[in-house]
Amino acid sequence: MSTPDIAPDAARSAHPVPVPHAAPDARPLVALRLVVNNHPGVMSHVCGLFARRAFNVEAILCTPVNGGEVSRIWLLVVDDERLEQMVRQVRKLHDVLDVRRQPAGGEAFARLADCMAAWESETAG
Amino acid sequence: MSAHSQSTAGSGIAPGAASTPRKRQPNGADFVIRLLERQGIDVIAGIPGGANLPLYDALGRAGSIRHVLARHEQGAGFMAQGMARVTGRPAVFFATSGPGATNTLTAIADAKLDSVPVVCITGQVPLGLVGSDAFQEVDIYGMSIPVTKHNFLVRSVDELAEVIPAAFRIAASGRPGPVLVDIPKNVQMAPVDQAVFDNPPQPGLPAPPPAPDPADISRAAMLLNAARRPMLYLGGGVVASGASDMAVQLAERAGLPTVMTLMALGAMPAGHPLSLGMLGMHAARHTNLLLAECDVLLVAGARFDDRAVGKAERFCPDATIIHIDIDESELDKILPVHCGITGDVGLALAELLPLLRPRAEAGREAWLTRVEECRRRHPFVMPGAEDPRTPYGLIRCAADAVDHDAIVATDVGQHQMRTAQAYPLRGPRRWLTSGGLGTMGFGLPAAIGAALARPEATVLCFTGDGSLQMNIQELATAAEEGVNVKILLADNNALGLVRQQQELFYEGRLVASGYRVKVDFARIAEGFGVPAVDLDASEHPLRDLADALRAPGPCLIRVTVPAEANVYPMVPPGADNLQMIGGEPEPADAAANPDEDAATTSATAPGGRHVHA
DSSP states (O other), X not given: OOOOOOOTTTTOTXXXXXXXXXXXXXXXXXXXXXXXXOSTTHHHHHHHHHHHTTOOEEEEEEEEEGGGTEXXXXXXXXXXXXXXXXXXXXXXXXXXXXXXXXXXXXXXXXXXXXXXXXXXXXXXX | OOTTTTOOOTTOOOTTSOOOSSOOOOBHHHXXXXXXXXXXXXXXXXXXXXGGHHHHHHHHHHOOSEEEEOSSHHHHHHXXXXXXXXXXXXXXXXXXXXXXXXXXXXXXXXXXXXXXXXXXXXXXXXXXXXXXXXXXXXXXXXXXXXXXXXXXXXXXXXXXXXXXXXXXXXXXXXXXXXXXXXXXXXXXXXXXXXXXXXXXXXXXXXXXXXXXXXXXXXXXXHHHHTOSSEEEEEOHHHHHTTOHHHHHHHHHHHTXXXXXXXXXXXXXXXXXXXXXXXXXXXXXXXXXXXXXXXXXXXXXXXXXXXXXXXXXGGSSTTOEEEEEESOGGGTTSSSOOSEEEEXXXXXXXXXXXXXXXXXXXXXXXXXXXXXXXXXXXXXXXXXXXXXXXXXXXXXXHHHHHSOTTOEEEEOXXXXXXXXXHHOXXXXXXXXXXXXXXXXXXXXXXXXXXXXXXXXXXXXXXXXXXXXXXXXXXXXXXXXXXXXXXXXXXXXXXBOHHHHHHHHHHSTTOOOSOBOSSOOOHHHHHHHHTOOEEEGGGOSSHHHHHHHHHHSSSOEEEEEXXXXXXXXXXXXXXXXXXXXXXXXXXXXXXXXXXXXXXXXXXXXXXXXXXXXOO
């Protein structure tokens, strides 16, 4: 999932700390681990929130847990000045039961990319 | 094809029609009405259509809830807002699927930005057809995500017992807001076990307000007690938490000059010696000047909207900011705060109050003297206040003719800013205005909603010709319900605030801000069944105004105002609040040379410049 990569504070000139725009890959990444209710609208709520506030999601992983009542979502995002604000906004979503920030590097997600590539080549043709 | 014309309200049920002895099994729609009754809902605004007909049928059968048939779903939404804003309790409105549902979105977004608890219940095509582009199907669940506090698509009749109380709980808990519940027609029609129907769940009530951290409160008290030039800044959250009296007590104890946002007007009564009125873009000059001088600012239930604080980096440049809000995400969002307090504003102020040094001990007299001096030197100027045929006079003379309990609604534009500046509001929950979204067309239906919830009150609706035309069809609803709404129309045949910005910031190029057809609003009102008074033609305008305000029922009072009359002072959008244009007293009225004072202010706020129109 990729939201348009808008300069962070272009629409919020009143921000006290103007954030110079830089390529996302130049910044440290952080993983957000969400536990959410599992129903068809939840991904819209979560992804829409990030898109609406012009915060790019680099990678996303979602699996059901506990028999499917709830799901676990991992989001890989850039750790910038606005992350705390994003986390507070995510906490306000009623279908989000828990949010944790984990200093996961990109390795797991990179392995996942390898895994996806292997899967795609296996199933191709 | 008329989108919503598939039915009229469920009024066609003959009283004797249900004479069959067998008890009819209740369905999902009956259960929804039952749950709404248990929430204490006694009025619902809305419009029926194909996908919510079972709900209307159930409403008609129950006969316990008064239905107000709006002429547009946006109107229904604002009526619900009107009810919710004056009572503080969630109000409900109904719309059908498709266009009915999309028409609600502006009213819902408006409720989101102003934190108003409303519950919108939409009909949806049967679940089996969802996703098939069926007639009048839109994904209102998806479309309403960004503008609701939360929303639901009810997938089975069994979910209703949980979803309806949850909708009310969420709408009213913490920071209030709108909730949308989308109910497919087959869910409305599905049978409900009599045992379930007879044992409904408890109504959804607001969660207990979160208490602030005592350590934060102590820190705030220390900062305030050490302050030399403290100020209090009240936002809509003060009204929402019922903390107006507490805020006034706190200001009085500690001697805090107090400013209010547009949403908080009335929280401290107009005319209170500590009240400096509204801050921001159209504040009195002294209000913005004094804010720039304060050293500690206590902000309660406000979110630093750009119309209030101007350029945020230059707002109160020397002040230590203490910010109380029930919504943690508001802290540090726009401005870095020195002391952030998450929690209910009323609880926080109540805990803070006893920790504050009383005014005399705190040595506030020099600051309060400075406040009075600045107020004298830069008074708010209100030309024509005595003449009801001027923009300010219409507001002041109407206020003089009604009692202090009158409810005041506005639309959006110059009349709104003038009413915010000039109307002497004496208490909370009497002021209905679209603050965050700035929705033209808000005023009339919101006023109708307020009158439905408070039938004993006089509801004034200050409006302009541009705004009135955006929901003018609700004149028919006002006439049908006989609501005590007095529409005060300042008619300049233009989009006045747009025109003003074009004049001031676009070198006077007036594009698309004037109307070429002059609408005869008195005739239009009468055509809808609402009596009208045209003060232009009146020989005794003051008397005619007072008579019209005294007569029961709806009425439209119009007066022509010049399109060239701008609202002053004005801070240009994006500028800091010291860059005020206009609003100075006539030179003969000036108490002293204002430049001398401006120089003092500039020393406090480097770079502050006064721009003269």
